[in-house]
Amino acid sequence: MKVKQISVFLENKIGHVRMVTDELTKANLNLRAISLADSKDFGILRMVVEDPERAHAVLRAANHAVKETDVIAVEVPDHPGGLSDLLKTMEGCGVNIEYMYSVLERKSDKAVIILRVENTDEVIESLKNQKLRLLSSKEVYGVL
Amino acid sequence: MIWDEKHECMPREQLRELQLTRLKRVIRRVHKNVPYFRKKLDDLGLSPSDIKTLEDLQKLPFITKHELRETYPFGLFATPLKDVVRIHSSSGTTGKPVVAGYTKADLNLWAELMARTLSAGDVTANDVVQNSYGYGLFTGGLGIHYGAEKVGATVIPISGGNTKRQLMVMEDFGVTVLACTPSYSLQIAEVAEEMNIDMSRLKLRVGVFGAEPWSDTMRSEIEERLRITAMDIYGLTEVIGPGVATECQHRCGLHIFEDHFIPEVIDADTGKVLPEGSIGELVLTCVTKQAFPVIRFRTRDIVSLRYQPCECGRTLVRMNRVTGRTDDMLIIRGVNVFPSQIEHVLVGFDEAQPHYQLIVRKDGPMDTLEVQVEVSEEIFSDEIKNLQLIEKKIEHEIQSMLGIHAKVTLVQPKTIERSMGKAKRVIDLRKEGGIAG
Numbered sequence: 001m002k003v004k005q006i007s008v009f010l011e012n013k014i015g016h017v018r019m020v021t022d023e024l025t026k027a028n029l030n031l032r033a034i035s036l037a038d039s040k041d042f043g044i045l046r047m048v049v050e051d052p053e054r055a056h057a058v059l060r061a062a063n064h065a066v067k068e069t070d071v072i073a074v075e076v077p078d079h080p081g082g083l084s085d086l087l088k089t090m091e092g093c094g095v096n097i098e099y100m101y102s103v104l105e106r107k108s109d110k111a112v113i114i115l116r117v118e119n120t121d122e123v124i125e126s127l128k129n130q131k132l133r134l135l136s137s138k139e140v141y142g143v144l
Numbered sequence: 145m146i147w148d149e150k151h152e153c154m155p156r157e158q159l160r161e162l163q164l165t166r167l168k169r170v171i172r173r174v175h176k177n178v179p180y181f182r183k184k185l186d187d188l189g190l191s192p193s194d195i196k197t198l199e200d201l202q203k204l205p206f207i208t209k210h211e212l213r214e215t216y217p218f219g220l221f222a223t224p225l226k227d228v229v230r231i232h233s234s235s236g237t238t239g240k241p242v243v244a245g246y247t248k249a250d251l252n253l254w255a256e257l258m259a260r261t262l263s264a265g266d267v268t269a270n271d272v273v274q275n276s277y278g279y280g281l282f283t284g285g286l287g288i289h290y291g292a293e294k295v296g297a298t299v300i301p302i303s304g305g306n307t308k309r310q311l312m313v314m315e316d317f318g319v320t321v322l323a324c325t326p327s328y329s330l331q332i333a334e335v336a337e338e339m340n341i342d343m344s345r346l347k348l349r350v351g352v353f354g355a356e357p358w359s360d361t362m363r364s365e366i367e368e369r370l371r372i373t374a375m376d377i378y379g380l381t382e383v384i385g386p387g388v389a390t391e392c393q394h395r396c397g398l399h400i401f402e403d404h405f406i407p408e409v410i411d412a413d414t415g416k417v418l419p420e421g422s423i424g425e426l427v428l429t430c431v432t433k434q435a436f437p438v439i440r441f442r443t444r445d446i447v448s449l450r451y452q453p454c455e456c457g458r459t460l461v462r463m464n465r466v467t468g469r470t471d472d473m474l475i476i477r478g479v480n481v482f483p484s485q486i487e488h489v490l491v492g493f494d495e496a497q498p499h500y501q502l503i504v505r506k507d508g509p510m511d512t513l514e515v516q517v518e519v520s521e522e523i524f525s526d527e528i529k530n531l532q533l534i535e536k537k538i539e540h541e542i543q544s545m546l547g548i549h550a551k552v553t554l555v556q557p558k559t560i561e562r563s564m565g566k567a568k569r570v571i572d573l574r575k576e577g578g579i580a581g
Binding site for chain 1: 519520521525526528531532535553555556557558559
C-alpha cells in the first residue's frame with residue numbers, strides 16, 4: 001500500500017520547475033500527482049509518477065537532488081465533508097500528517113489524497129481496519 | 145598634531161642609522177633566542193654579522209603566515225613566556241590562529257604608537273573616545289584603548305554592537321572620537337538616521353577607522369552621514385596590531401612608523417625587492433619588539449611606498465591604501481575569512497567533498513557573506529523544515545567559528561561553476577579599493 005513519491009530540490013528561480021517536468025517529458029513519463037512546497041529560498045517539488053525508479057534515474061542524471069519517499073494514497077468520497085471524515089479517522093488512529101496533497105487526475109467519482117506520515121507501515125496497518133481505501137502503488141502509478 | 149616629533153620627523157639619514165642599529169640588534173637577539181629563525185639562517189649560510197647595511201635586510205629569508213602557523217603557538221617568541229604579559233591572536237584563519245605575545249615594553253611601545261596614530265587625527269586629552277572595536281583577543285579594542293589613555297583622552301570601552309546604545313552613549317557622554325571598523329560606522333549612521341538623530345548636533349568630530357578595506361567613496365559617505373573627519377589606520381596582529389601606520393591630516397597615504405617597522409615592497413612571485421613607487425606586496429620587519437618580532441613578514445597586502453617628506457612634517461615613508469591581497473583571504477566586517485574555513489564547516493555536514501561558493505556583497509554599509517552550498521543527495525530531504533535546519537546549522541557553525549553571520553543558500557547540484565585546477569570559491573562583488581588595517 002506504500003506509494004513511492006519523488007521529491008526534487010528546486011532553487012527559487014524562474015523556469016526551474018519546468019527543468020524538472022522537461023526531463024520527465026523527454027523520458028515519456030506521466031505525472032500522477034504534483035505539489036510544490038515553497039520556502040523563502042528554495043522549493044521542493046513532490047510528485048507521484050508512473051515509474052518512480054526511472055524518474056529517479058532520469059532526474060539524477062540531469063543533476064537534480066532527488067529523493068524517494070514512501071507516502072500513502074487514500075480514496076476520499078467526492079462530496080463536502082469527505083476529507084474531514086478521512087482526517088477524523090486518521091486522528092482517531094493517532095496519525096500525524098507531515099504533509100498532503102491531492103491528485104491531479106481521477107477517473108472515478110472519488111478523490112485521491114496523497115499523505116506523508118510518520119511510520120508509514122504502522123499507519124497502513126492501523127488504517128486497514130477502518131472504512132478507508134488505500135490505493136496500491138500499481139493503482140496510483142497506473143490509471144488511477 | 146605630532147606626538148613624537150623626534151622620531152616621526154627625524155631626518156632620513158638619522159632615521160636610517162637608527163633603523164640599522166635596531167635591525168642588527170633584533171637579528172642578533174632573534175637568532176640567539178628563536179631556534180626556528182636560527183635554523184633558517186643556518187640553512188642559507190647566514191649569520192647575524194652578515195647584516196651590515198639596511199640593504200642587507202634583503203639577504204634574510206621571508207616569514208610567511210604559513211610559517212607562523214607552523215610554529216603555533218609560541219614558536220617564534222623571542223622571550224621566555226614569563227616575560228610575556230599579554231597574548232593576542234588573529235581570528236584563526238586556516239585552522240590555527242596567529243598568536244602574538246607582548247612584554248611590558250611591547251605594550252608600552254604599542255600604546256606609544258597608538259598615541260602617535262591618534263595624535264595624527266588630532267585626538268588629545270580633551271577628547272572623549274568611544275572605542276567600538278572589539279575587546280578581546282582581537283588587537284583592535286585594546287590597541288586603541290591604551291593609545292587613547294596614553295594621550296590622556298577619556299575612553300569609553302563600549303566594544304561593538306547594540307547600536308542604539310552606542311548612539312545614546314555618543315550623545316549623552318559628549319563623544320568626540322569614534323573608533324571602529326568603517327562599515328560599523330555606517331551602521332551607526334544608518335541607525336542614527338532611523339532614530340532621527342541629527343548628527344550635526346553631536347560633538348563627534350573624528351572617526352578612527354581600520355581593520356578592513358574601504359574606499360575613498362566610503363570615506364566620503366561616512367564623513368557626510370556622521371559629520372566627521374574619517375581617518376585611516378593600518379596594522380596587523382602579526383606585527384603589533386593597529387599602530388603600524390596612520391594617515392595624517394593631508395591624507396596622502398599612511399605614514400609607517402619606520403623607526404619600529406622596516407617596510408619593503410616585493411614582487412609577490414619572485415620575492416625581489418621593488419624600487420620606490422612600485423606596486424607589490426608589503427613586507428614588514430619589527431626592529432624593536434621583544435616578545436614577537438617578525439623578520440621580513442609577508443603581509444600579503446598590496447601597496448606602494450613613497451619616501452618624499454610629507455607636508456605634515458613627518459619624514460616617515462607613506463604607503464598608499466591597500467588595494468588588494470595576494471592570497472585568497474577575505475576581510476568581511478573586519479574579520480579574516482578563508483574559504484577553507486567554510487569548507488571545514490561544510491565537510492562536517494556531508495561526507496562527500498562539498499561544492500560551495502562564497503559571495504561577498506555590500507548591503508548598504510555592511511559587507512554580507514552568502515555561502516552557496518550545493519544540495520547533495522545525502523543532505524536533501526523532502527521536508528522543508530529539515531533543509532532549513534541544515535541551513536541554520538551551517539550558519540550557526542560559521543558564526544561560532546568566524547564570529548560573523550553568513551547567509552547559507554542551498555543550490556541545485558552541479559550548478560556552481562567548476563574550474564580546472566584551483567576552485568574559484570569566492571565572488572567578491574564589493575567595490576574595489578580601500579585598505580586593510
